[in-house]
Amino acid sequence: MLSRILVALALVTTCPQRARCPEGYDLRAGVRRTGAASCWAHPVGDPEWDGTWQRPERSIQPPGRVELQIFCFDSQPVVVDDRTIACKR
Numbered sequence: 563m564l565s566r567i568l569v570a571l572a573l574v575t576t577c578p579q580r581a582r583c584p585e586g587y588d589l590r591a592g593v594r595r596t597g598a599a600s601c602w603a604h605p606v607g608d609p610e611w612d613g614t615w616q617r618p619e620r621s622i623q624p625p626g627r628v629e630l631q632i633f634c635f636d637s638q639p640v641v642v643d644d645r646t647i648a649c650k651r
Contacts, residue, residue, distance in 0.1 A: 577632075577633035578631070578632050578633065579632055579633060579634060579648065579649045580632060580642075580646070580647070580648040580649070581599070581630040581631070581632050581646070581647050581648075582645050582646045582647075583601035583628060583630070583645040583646075584601065584628060586603060586604055587601035587602060587603055587604070587628055587645065588601065588602060588604065588644045588645055589601060589602075589641055589644060589645060589646075589647065590602045592641050593632075593639045593640065593641055593647045594639070595638070595639065596639075597631055597632040597633055597634055597639045597647075597649075598629070598630070598631050599629075599630045599631075599632075599639075599647050600627045600628070600629055600630070601627060601628040601629075601630060601645070602623070602627055603623070603624040603626065603627075604624075605621035605622060605623050605624075606621060606622050606623075606624055607620050607621030607622055608620060608621075630647060632647055632648070632649060633649075634649035635649075636651070637649040637650055637651045638650055638651075
């Protein structure tokens, strides 16, 4: 019993339960039940050609993503804001 408590304590202190995307990235696809999430870079382009007011969308999605992973042990992973994921009981 004591060994299980020590293992659980070690996992909780070394496994992140909150993560944040870097500046210029956001969580477009949310967070999965496993605690995995992908941060996507903001599209690059002229804000005047953003797909509104009968103007075509001309922005370009930069390549690459930043992968995040959190570990929620008796809680669920949730999206806190457009850049942050955390565990919620």
